[in-house]
Amino acid sequence: MKFVFFSPMATNSAIGRVTVLIVRALMAQGDSAVVVRTEHEQRLDKPAHACDTELIDWTQTAAVEAAISSADALIYQIGNNYSFHCGGLHWLATHPGIVCLHDFMVTHLFAEWAEGRRAEAEAILADWYGEELAEAFYKANTAESFIEMATQSCPMTEWICSMALAVVSHSHWGMARVAQSCAGPLRVVPLPYDAPSCTSAMSLAASPPPQKSRVNILTVGHVNPNKRVDSVIRAIGSSALLRDTVSYRLCGLIGPQVEQSLSRLARDLGVQLVISGEADDAALQQAMNEADIACCLRWPSLEAASATTIEGLLYGKAVIVMDAAFYSELPDDCVRKISPFNEVAELTEVLEELCGNAATRQAMAHRGQVWAEHTFSAPNYARELANLSVSAAAAQPVLSMVGTLVSTLDRWGASPALMMSDEIADALQLFQGHGQAAV
Template sequence: MKLVIFTPGVQSSAIGRMTRLVVRALLAQKHHIVVVRTESPHALAREAHDFGCTLLTWMDEAQVYEAIAGADCLVYQIGDNYEFHEGGVAWLQKAPGIVCLHDFFVGHLFWGWAQQRREEANHILTQWYGSKVATDYFNVSDSATFINSTRETAPLTEWISSMATGVITHSNWGCSRVMAACAGPVFVTPLAYDAPGALNSQSECNSDNKLKVLTIGHVNPNKRVESCIQAIASDPLLCKNISYRLVGAILPEVEKRLAELATNSGVELIISNEVDDATLSQAIIEADVISCLRWPSLEAASASAIEAMLYAKATIVTDTGFYKELPDQYVLKVSADNEIEDLRKVFLALQGNRSLSADIGSEAQVWAKETFTAENYAKRLEQAIPVVLRAKVITSAANHFGSIIERWSANPELLGTPDILEPLNIFNTNTIV
C-alpha cells in the first residue's frame, strides 16, 4: 500500500517517536510511506525523528498534494497540542483520512486552532455542545480551570472524530464520543512504544536502602505530586524510608512550592528539572517505583506508564481511563477519591517488602513487551485500511442521498428506508474493536 502519514516529526514529540516505530514496521512489510511533518512553522526547523522514508512538511503544498494523489490512504496522528498538530488539522479538513487519536480531550488543540477562526469555532461548539457552552468556552482564566470546566462538557473529541474516515485509538474509555461523531469504523489497539534504555539494564544497587520513587515528565497538577508528598508525610516510617524524585520540566514557582511542602513535611524530595534522554533513562533505572498518577486523565494511552513497565518498574497509576484498562496484576492502582490513603498503603506495602516492586515490574515488562509493539500496531493499521475504504463508500452514498433529500426538502428519515440501506449492505463490515 501507499500511505501518507501526517505526524509531528520533532524529536521531543512522543507521538513522533511512536509514529517512527510504526513507519519502520510498515516499511519492513514493503509498504510505501510518505511522512508529512505537522508542527507549527516555528517548530519545523527542529531536528526530526529518522522515519527512514520521504519526509515533507505540511507547508510543502504541491508535494503533499502529489503524495496524496498517489496514496491508497491517509493517516493522521492527532494529539492535544496545537504546536505539534497545526498542519494535521489543516490537511484533515481538506483531505480526510484515518485519525490515530492519542487523546480523548483535545481542547488545547481546538483552542489553538480557534484563535484565528473564532466564528467557525463558536459554530462548532454550538453544534456539538449548545449555545451556553459556546458563550462561556473562551472565558477562562487558566489552564487548570479550562480543563476542569470543559473536559466533560466540551472535550472536542467529536470535532476531530467527525472529520475522520475512521479512527484508531488506544483505549476504550472515551470511545462513545468518537463513535457518536465518526461516520466510519472505530478501532482500539495498544499504543506502540519502546524503551531503548531498558535493554540489558539492571537496577542500581540502593546504597542508602531507601525506596526510590520517581515521577517523570512535565510537573503539572494532574501528575499528583502533592498527593505523593502528603502520602509519604502521613507516616513516619515512610518519611524515613522513601526518597522521592521529580525529573521533568517544572516552573520556578511550582518548584518552590513543592520544595517547601516537602521540607515542612519532612519528606526527601529531589527535583532534577528537565534532563537529556540518557539522564532520564538512568533515573528510571535507579528508581524502584514510578508514579504515573493522572487526575484528571485525558489521554487515550500513557507513554510514560508503558515506558515504566518496559523498564520492569512497579508502576503506580490512578484507577481511571486508560490506566483502569491495564491488568491489575501489572500495575498498582489507586482511587482518585481516596488518593492519599491508597498511596500510603501502596508505599507501606512496597517499603515493607522490597522484592514486591521487582516482582511486579518483571511481570509487567513481559506483558508490555508483547503488547505495545510497532508490529502489532502496523498490523492493525493494515487491517483497518480496507475496512475504512469500504465504509467510505457507504458514507459517500449517504451524503449523496442526503444532499438530494435536502434539496427536495424531504424528511431525512428516508435515508433509513430498506430501499436505500439494503443495496449498501454489500459494502458493510463490522467495526473492529
C-alpha cells in the same frame, strides 16, 4: 501499500517516537511510508526523531500533495497540542484519512485552532453540544474552569473524529464519543512503544533486588496539577517509613513558581525531593533505569493511552496509576491502582507496601514488563493499521454517498427529526456492514 503519516517529529514528541516505530514495522512487512511533519512553522527547524524514510514539512504544499496523490492511506497522528498538530489539522480538513487518536480530550487543540475562527468554532460547538455550551466555552476564565468544562461537557472528540474516514484509539473508555461522530471503521489497538537501554524481562526475573539506601520513585512529564505530584509528596510525608526510605524525583518541564511551591511542601513534610527539570532522551533513560517505582498518576485522566506508563512497564518498574480511563484497563496484577477519591490515603498504603518489600515490588514489575512487551507491539500495530486501511478505503465511497444525501436533505431544510425518521433510516440500512467494526 504506501502510507503517508502526518505527525509531529520533534525529538521531544512522544507521538513522533511512536510514528518512527510504526513506520519501521510497516517497512519490515514490505510497505512504504512518507512522514509529513505537522509542528507549527516555528518548530519545524527543531531536530527530528531519526526515521528511515522521507520527511516533508506540512508547509511544502506541492511535495505533500504529490505524496498524497500516490498514497494508499493517509494516517493522522492527533493529540491535544496545537503547536505539534496544526499541520495535521490543515491537511485533514481537505484530505480525510485514518485518525490515530492519542487523546480523547482535544479541547486545547480546538481552542488554539479556533483563534481567529470564532464564528466557525461556535457553530461547531453548537452542533455537537448546543448553543448554551457554545456561549459558555469562551467564558471559562481560568485553567481549572476550562479543564472542568472540557472534561465534563466538550472534549471535542467528536469534532476531530467527524473529519476522519476511520479512527484508531488506544483504549476503550472514550470510544462511545468516537462512535457517535465517525461512521467509518473503528479500532482499539494498544499503543506501540519501546524502552531503550532497559533490562530485559528475563534478566529482571533472574536478578535479586538491588541493595540501595533509598527507594527511588520517579514522575516523568510536564509538572502540572494533572500529574498529582503534590499528592505524592503528601503521601510520602504522612508516613515515617516513607520519609526515611524514599527519594522522589521529578523529570520534566517545571515552572519556577511550581518548583518553589513543591520544594517548600517537601521541606515542610520532611520529604527528599529531587527536581531534575526537562531532560533529553539519554537523561530520561538513565532516570528510568535508576527508578524503582514509576508514579504515573493522572487526574483528570484524559489520554487514550499513556506513553510514560507503558515506558515504566517496559523498563520493568513497579508502576502506580490512577484507577480511571486507560489506566483502569491495565491488568490488576501488573500495576497498583489508586482511587482519585481517596488519593493520598491509598497512595500512602501502596507506597508503604512496595517500598517495604523489594521482592513484592520486583515481582509485580516483572509481570508488568512481560505483559507490556507482548502488548505494546509496533508489528501488531502496523498489521492492524494495514488491515484498517483496506476497510477504510472500502468504506470511503459509501460514506461519501451518505454524506451527500445528508447534505442534500440539510439544504432542503430537513429537520433532525426528519433525518432520523424511519423512511430515511430504513433506506440507509443498505449501507450497513461497510462502516464501523470491532471496537
